[in-house]
Amino acid sequence: MxxxxxxxxxxxxxxxxxxxxxxxxxxxxxxxxxxxxxxxxxxxxxxxxxxxxxxxxxxxxxxxxxxxxxxxxxxxxxxxxxxxxxxxxxxxxxxxxxxxxxxxxxxxxxxxxxxxxxxxxxxxxxxxxxxxxxxxxxxxxxxxxxxxxxxxxxxxxxxxxxxxxxxxxxxxxxxxxxxxxxxxAIQISNDSFSSPLKCPAMSCNSDKTLSPTCKCSYPYTGTLHFFSLSFSNLENSSYFTTLAGSMMSAFLSNGLPVDSVSLSDPTVDVYSYLQIEAKIFPSTQDSFNHTSIPSIGYLLNRNPFQLQYFGPFFFTSESYCCFADGKKKSSSRTGIIIGVSVGCAVLVLLTLCAGLYAFRQRKMAKRAGHSSNPFESWDRDTSGAVPQLKGARWFSFDEIRKCTNNFSESNCIGSGGYGKVYKGTLTAGEVVAIKRAQHGSMQGAFEFKTEIELLSRIHHKNVVSLVGFCYEQGEQMLVYEYIPKGTLRESLSVKPKFQLEWTRRLRIALDAARGLAYLHELADPPIIHRDVKSNNILLDDHLTAKVADFGLSKLLRDEDMGHVTTQVKGTLGYLDPEYYMSQQLTEKSDVYSFGVVLLELITARAPIERGKHIVRLVAETIYDSKDNSKLHQLIDPRIGPGSKLEGVDRLFTLGMRCVNESGAERPSMGEAVKEIESILELASLSKYTEGDLTSSSYEDTTQVSLDDFDNDKAFDYSGKFPSGGMNTTY
Structure with missing residues (x-):
């Protein structure tokens, strides 16, 4: 909790x-x-x-x-x-x-x-x-x-x-x-990163910028976003000098052609996160090439730094103007000609459109009352009243209020930036989890309708099911099946409610992989989850894993196959660096996040601890280890020594394949499912019992065959709504 x-x-x-x-x-x-x-x-x-x-x-x-x-x-x-x-x-x-x-x-x-x-x-x-x-x-x-x-x-x-x-x-x-x-003194690698600039009197042309080392060049610019600071005095430049030095050391140690780094304008946004404008200047020439830019962005978003004072961060970049292997060409004369032409064209268009504007406004005014509420035509008392929904019920506000005892705090089982989650019991005795959005985080009506339609299509035993929704009295609420044993993150915490043995962790990995494979490969249209993390993988009474929380999900229609250009959203530590850089969302972004979850399952470590990303930690350990002995030291000691865990090296390998720098080199979720099944076979898990768990609350000794993992059975819909258990976050 x-x-x-x-x-x-x-x-x-x-x-x-x-x-x-x-x-x-x-x-x-x-x-x-x-x-x-x-x-x-x-x-x-x-x-x-x-x-x-x-x-x-x-x-x-x-x-x-x-x-x-x-x-x-x-x-x-x-x-x-x-x-x-x-x-x-x-x-x-x-x-x-x-x-x-x-x-x-x-x-x-x-x-x-x-x-x-x-x-x-x-x-x-x-x-x-x-x-x-x-x-x-x-x-x-x-x-x-x-x-x-x-x-x-x-x-x-x-x-x-x-x-x-x-x-x-x-x-x-x-x-x-x-x-x-x-x-x-605060140690930095090079005094040239200090500010302000100490250059002789000189200036650059309108396109180029003067670097801290007194060179005119085209910098790569963007914003660093920091979440956890250990200082409050933003006027102390020594903090930013140290940061610039750490960044520069990382660039040089990774062989990137960077001459210097300039940091400026530290500000705190509405969420109290620190933002710093960054300019990264090229060395040897006045522009970066097409290879260097994505490498710099990828390095920044992997957090390969031991940063004092700042904590974890992510980097959002601006478009780069002037690649060395295809530099921008400009002509002031051409610009004037184009400007005059565009101005004349705009004047003509404005004249033509002026007469249409009033007519269009009248039509829009007539439709305004209808378009502002996409549910206006939905009649819950008529058969088939809710269009394009499969199995989702429309609950009235009074029904939700009664089943939660007027949203009693004793029924509150979770909270977050979106609002709160309440446990409720419907009139038929069905136990549900109700996600109630607070007013400041509510979506637009059409976005809410889209999410409901998306969730209503999902029917799979490894994906949390939507029972219904409520859209009344200015409220947006989603009603889910209740998952009693909490999140995977809670089960990997310092003080879990029950221990997860090696075989159970493999089964959880397989469950989560199958849920995501269903979304990518069998849902129609396919769905990209976009927020895969251990807090969004829930465990039911039998510790079956279910993928949850589709608030950021995107439908992948035929015309979108290959890429979906979208605003970058997700959770720090799980976000695909390639998605960061390109802003092109694909199903391989979910694969990256799933790879981070696999490393969590093995190590029980958070994605970012003390400013170090788990992917970087594992990669460095693999590089330094000749016989996997150092790698085995990262394994959660509660599941035993690595040398005795059949398949642990292969699961490490799969996790690192999933977080490959290039999305094209990552496996699909279907391939990940097959590999985890193979690891289970390698571990001689043709049969196991629920009694393998250390928790005394799991004493069911029913034997389960590996046949239960067959694809035909994997995609059965689970209609159960178990009751009781610990707090659950959705």
Missing amino acids: CEILDHNQLTGEIPESLGSLQNLEILRLDWNSLNGSVPSKLSNVTSLSELYLSNNNLNGSIPDLANMSLLTYVGMSNNSFNASDVPAWFTKIPLLKTIYMENTTLQGQIPVDLFRFPNLETIGLANNKLNGILDIGTRYGNNLTLDLRNNSIKDFTQKTGYNMNISLAGNPICDGTGATAKYC
Whole structure:
């Protein structure tokens, strides 16, 4: 269970009732306007693994989190807590990976025991009043990054020989002769990436731009979008200088012909995400060629960076004007001639159209009342009333209200940016999940109608079924079959409700692959899901996997075969980089996302952890490993050693094939289904039992033959609506 309420303009105090949510694992309240003290009862939530409270107006004492032994992330930066020493619980939570408490009035000396936990990766304590002598001891982790800028630390015990990233800039130790120490300055690969530009007086023509290294060339431009920052001072240029240096190092290490990088105009959008304009300049010539541009974009969207301060991001590009192997040619004279011609043509057209405008407006006015509501002609009391729908019911608002007990919070089983999901029981006893859109996220009426028509065509046992919909009183609600065992992501979490053994994970992979293969190859017309991720794969009573949430899906009609040009949508970490760059959506974009899910199934890792993409992590490990021993270290230890898991290497291989840089080189979902079936056969799974699961709640010993995986049976429609179970997100 999680509460994701960041960037919601929340005000007031944090309610003490949160302390009674014993199953709460993630609490995100950062980037709001909350005030008052953190309730002491919050420490009762011992299941919590991630706590985000940064960038609010919280005050009072820093809460005691010692009871939260499962915490891996704590963020409380930029609040107004009472001045205090470093909290004792810092040294009592062994699973902690990340601590961000910048600008929280911490004072005193940092205890050496803080650094002894091997899981620690990031400690951000900048802009406080910490003092004394810094001693990191000898037991710190190799990947630890320590940010202590702008404190009052006078000395550092381990001035040489330490093996971590430390920043002490802005402390007394960095005054005078200490200013040259490496821990007193942010390390970048080349000073030329600093801004502002320091070039001699020179200018470029109207097309070219002056680069940071004083060259006139045609830059590749776009926008970097960041989701999780560890700083709030956008005026501090050192952050952006560091970012430019990291980007440049990545370009050079990958052999890309980049001369320099210029970053400018950091702004925060309406969602409180940081946007930075980027210009990437070519080397050796004044333009990039057709090969370099997609390579640069692909590299950026694979997040191959160890970024301090910024966290994960994605890159959206502008069209490139001037390829070196086909450079844009322009002529001012030709432009004038064309402009005059177009102007005359427009004048003639305006004259012709003026007389038609009034007539057209009259016709549109007559149709306005009808076109504004696509459901106006739908009569639910007449047979066949809802056109082009197959099996979906029209529910009245009153029916939905009654079956959810007037949308009682006790029936709320999930929430997200779209709104909330409620568990309901229909009059016939059928248990359903009702997705209710909040007013700010509702689609247009025609888009809502299109989604209903799309969902009503889907009938497959590995795809969540649409039971019906409601479109009354300004509401948009979808009614789904209820899937009781939650999402695949929840089952792979630090504290799952039940364990998934190797054979069950293979079966889940096969279920999800078959659901997607059905959408791509058997649905009429084919459907591209566009948001495949572990949170959109649900598990029923028998742990059968079902693909869910078609809010971003696209129909692939005959005229669209090969590509669909569309606005890029999806989830960070799962998005196909090729789709990013070309904005051409194909079924291979779903294949990429499915490949990320396969790697999640094997490793139980999130797609992006500490700014590193799981695809990059696996690729680097494969490259470094001669005998797969390092690769096996990535396997979720809860399913046993890799050397004893039949088929695990082949599943790794399939996952990496699915995330191939080129969509043409990825398998189809049908091919993925066959490969996973083959892996099951390799693992000698001609028979298995539900008793293979470690969860004591699954004791059914009915034996299931591999014949159950035959294609004929795979696409049967499941009409069951199981009841009971844990929370489900749709």
